[in-house]
Amino acid sequence: MLGLFGAEPAVSFNRDIRPILSDNCFACHGADAGSRKAGLRLDDRAAALVGGKSGEPAIVPGQPAKSELLQRVRSPHEDEAMPPPDKKPRLKPAEIAKLERWIANGAAYESHWSFIAPTAATFPAIGNQKSKIENPIDAFVAARLRREKFSPAPAADAATLARRLHLDVTGLPPTPAEVAAFSHDGFSATLDRLLARPAYGEKWARHWLDAARYADSNGYEKDLPREQWAWRDWVIDAFNRDLPYDKFIVEQIAGDLLPDATPEQIIATGFLRNSMINEEGAIVPEQFRKEEMFDRMDCVGKAVLGLTLQCAQCHTHKFDPISHDEYFGLFAFLNNTYEAQSWVHTSDQRKQIADLDRVIAELEARLRNERPNWEKELAAWEEGVRAQLIPWTPFVATELGSDSGLNHPTQEADGSILTLGHPTTRGAIYAITEQLLNGVTGLRFEALTHGDLTFRGPGRSRYGTWAVSELKFSVKVPGGKEWQPLRLQNATADFSEPADKLEEEWKADFDKEGKRTRGPVAFMVDGDKLTGWRADRGPGRRNQPSVAAVQFECPIEYPVGTKFRVDIVTDHGGSSSDRSNSMVGCLRLGFTTEKDPRVPPVDHTAVLALTVPPAQRTEAQRRAIFTAWRQSLSEAKEINGAIAAAWEKYPPGPTSVLHLAERSTADTRPTHLLDRGAWDRPKHAVAPGVPAALHPFPADAPRSRLGFARWLVDPHSPLTARVAVNRVWQAVFGTGLVETAEDFGTRAPIPEYLDVLDALAVDFMAHGWSQKHLLKTILSTATYRQSSVASPAFLERDPNNRLLARGPRFRLEAEVVRDTALGIAGLLSSKVGGPSIFPPVPQSVIDYNYVKPTYWIPAQGADRYRRALYVFRKRSMPDPVMSVFDAPNADTACARRPRSNTPLAALTSLNEPVFVEAAQALALRVLREGGRTDAERADYAYRLCTARPIRDNERATLTALLRDTRQRLAEGWLNPREIATGAPAKLPELPPDTTPQDAAAWTIIARVLLNLDETLTKS
């Protein structure tokens, strides 16, 4: 590319030599010792000077003739030539000449350009043009163009510029009035006004959503819907309030670890949870959690660092200085997390919850006032409860499984049995032990909360609730064939719901008559799986542990080697393949030899808290104990009743969010290097750490996820600010200053305008990482304001506009294509945020899903015309409109979209129902607002679509089409109502003094205009 632009300057390692070595040599002679051939390393000067096994130095500085490297690349002999002739083509003579010159000049190495932090450069002097240069970016561009003997394009006309600016800031086209206002108010005032619009956040959130692989479904086979739009709305809001980019990143990676984290900061950590989730039957959950982790690494690499981190998942990176160990060092920062899900309440509801907390606190304070000796009473009660607690021996499973094979439960360090992965509606999981159980009188069953469960569980329903339909115990003596059931009886529990029919919500095909009931703990040992134990304490209190004890008819006596089996039967869920199952996600079993084993009617949360010595109890544990004591007081009936009534008012969250949460200190997850990156081949442990080639991790910073997040946005980072700047530049100019937006590594050549990139990066950080400032800086340049009309010489010399001697011109991105049509038509809804909407999608697309999306009910009314940002993204069924215009399907992070131009896209914008509705609405709008004559209307329609007045030849074309169409309508060839409304008998809502024929004729015109290249293009 460089050769295109003029005389070559002196040879530079980064610009000229590294790309040659990287492309041809590093795969075998690079950083990865595992794949290194002949012991030779060329990415490191010292090593290259020593040479490999042959003993010949590969490079002798100043002496090309003595350098083995040159001899090899020139060698005509097949066994000697490099790169190996069967693997790679020979180097070009020009490349060899460069290597020779470089060695002759001393073979100096440089760090790769992107690993050296950007510094503010001195702006070039521009001679007599200086007076015109208002912006340092323009100075760099002007200097470069001068050197290349180019001259910049003239400024674009006002209409073009107004449209370009509106599209770039808000993703929406300007109205004719806004075009006029632009001419009146000027560029700068318009820019400020647009940046303040909510549409700015909607437009710019979308670019981040690509990199963050945002979707509304989980992907893989089941591809069930997920609720994640609260995170999407957080991103929109972050842009609109101009949350500084450093905070933007920190909150998304570790918002939950910030001191006094707000609900918003926890929602922000949904970023890394945008990974796909596999819920296929029979999967091993840890395999796909690792896949999610790999995806997170890939995402942080592409979106924040501009590094191809995933290339080091299986082995040391072939090209960039990221070792296999360093990959897992980064991995370790993110690995100690739960895959959490939490409710998201509206701000009103948060107030309501705060009120509720206050009311309860007041009532409890009243109770304490009424009982001055309450601390002593509580201590005595505590003693009393403790006396009722009996010792339980943990159940140690020798085998775990599920009768269907759909689930693979695991036993955790604390003895709990965790079932993640596929949620089963009907079936059982079982645990088998060979412990010697002689003398055992009873079994304890605990349903426990866990960070990986929906709202911490203990259940796996959409509320984290559960039901145990049956708890079964059976025995197989040594040599026995069958499992012999043992009867369980006298069940006690800390809490049970009253007996009642199962609610409508859990209705299932296999129980059409509604025979199933739920209620007391006895239901789980009554031998009838139509009845089940449930302990849902209602919204606000349902996600807490529960406990039950059951007794054997007599103490157990079996020979050594007997196997004991517990089955936990689930049959209280709704339909399969959704979230209406009733599995217990985390449970623990225990045995006792005490006589008449029972559990006291005290919330298990409090009982678990009682096992902690008083001085070590957390506030939550103290509260749990206090609550349980309070509930035990028969004299406190009124206060307890009032508190229970307050809880009844706990508001259900309208949505939830998937996010990261740090694992508890008792349950930390170490990171191991994975051999060949395979999930089930752990090797040595790896501590959190960052690659040596990047800026150092501050010595005093914690080696935590939060420390990592802060390291990412450390001003010393050579990459973070550049990558952010490049993303904005790419969105505005169509191509980034670094073309490979996802890869700033050694394979990325020095950008043509590294000086511009660096100046912007430094300025970005200096202005508090303000994204609005950054966009404003870029848009305020003369470079941006140039006309996109290409001069012939430039077009030939620089077809891709890498030198920026003209303004940007390229097809709008998918969302903007749709939003533009709706905006021009006057249909676009301005509502910001909320649940994603379902666009109309052909039935053949809906039908072809592994699990049919029965929830897909196309939006009507204003919601149908929401911005494309809000269109539901189902991963295995990419939206046909978005994908045909190159929107990614969010399987993985996307830092750069391709731009295609296909007949399928043409068919879509011509015929897809929403586009057709836009054409129909545009016709009526033109008739309503566009004047009395066809000529006036044609001009108005052109202004709506392209922002500019119509040209004479264009008016002639439209007039001719109108004339012919009106004639065909008059002759009865066409049904005007059908064209104008889509229904043969339906009348359009006609403006005064217009006819259905007018509406039909203009619908045909409008459809043409919505498909103009100029309408679909930013120019």
Next chain:
Amino acid sequence: MTLSNDLHAERARLLSRRWFLRDCGVGLAGVALTQMLAREARAAAPATNPLAPRTPHFAPKAKRVIYLFQAGAPSHLELFDPKPELTKRDGQLPPAELLKDYRAAFIKPNSALLGAKYKFAPHGQSGIEFSELLPHTAKLADDLCVIRSMQTDAVNHAPGQIMMSTGSQQFGRPSLGAWTLYGLGSENEELPGYVVLTSAKGTSGGASNYGCGFLPTVYGGVPFRSAGDPILYLSNPPGFDVATQRASLDALRELNTSSLAAAGDPAIAARIQSYEMAYRLQTSAPELMDLGAEPPAVLELYGIKDAKESTFARNCLLARRLIERGVRCVQLFHEAWDQHGNLTKDVKKNCVDTDQASAALVADLKERGLLDDTLVIWGGEFGRTPMVQGGNDGRDHHNRAFTIWLAGGGVKRGHIHGESDDLGFNVARDPVHVHDLHATILHLLGFDHTKLTYRYQGRDFRLTDVHGEVVRDLIA
């Protein structure tokens, strides 16, 4: 192989010519100029079209691919791989040494062995044995190349299908069809170069099974839908007749040509072209889908009872029609083979649905002289366990040995490659990993699989990643 450089050079050449015409005027009036530009835009299409036919690395044996993807994973033990020893040991536990480090999906590895539910017999001169469930396929024994030693890495459906389709269990890579189209381009300008046809239910792998991954969008598979518009949004809006559509597109072309003259952006010429192709597609796609012109004997050959009903059989015939029209790659997905239970009944039904049409397609291609340079692939994402799942009528996922078959396109005929052990559990001889299969397919298409690359994220990606060996024994 890199396309972008060639395309850029060609575009630059074209642009200079256009600019010469416009700026130097050469005495042309404005109208004549725009006409000339439009004409040139059409003429220029092959050079700038990323789907233009391209020559592979060496002379190809196969020029087209039809992939009959049997999603859900058919049982090799009921269809292709006779195991008397398995039948003999029905009900016994598998030998412990087999199970070391073994993982199925649902079942405990230590489950009883299950003998094949159907009988096998040798067929043709080659004597290849097929199950009684495949009477039609069996008749083609001497035309097929059966691989009984397939292996893959995945044991769950979505990753398994993505592995088979893209060479990686991780989503985001281009599919085999996309690589094929990227490498070879298309020989039909009227139809997409990579067409996807579906029957039975949606696949576990979803749209990523035929996606373009990181390749440009144009290389992705285009589903021809089983109901409604065969290509999405092919029909004009209600009330718009053909004359209206033509008049609208004529006006659009004039207006866009005017923009082209004003802005000089070659992308405008390409857009004009796309709208014209869309118009042609509106005719060619329904014509393609209309089986009315096929003689009754042909419908009978494929076992098509109702030419309008969307079935695997109809898709097989459509595949032949697409191939005849120069479409490079046709992929059928039939997601029906996940027999964890009801094996006896369901595997039979699946064979009734697929056997006759699969065989008819091969026979029909042969009859028309298309089989020699069309590669047909039949198979799923993995196989099924020799061990039982559930009572006595199901098999779990099994990735250590399974069977697929190939036909035409330069592969051996009447040939069995590889062998599984006596229980159909492990490969006993000549294993063929998915990567090897991909390498071989690309080889048949004329590519060195290590050199058909696309630079993405600084790395030259391949269909076969860093793996794959061409299986010479498959090639005629």
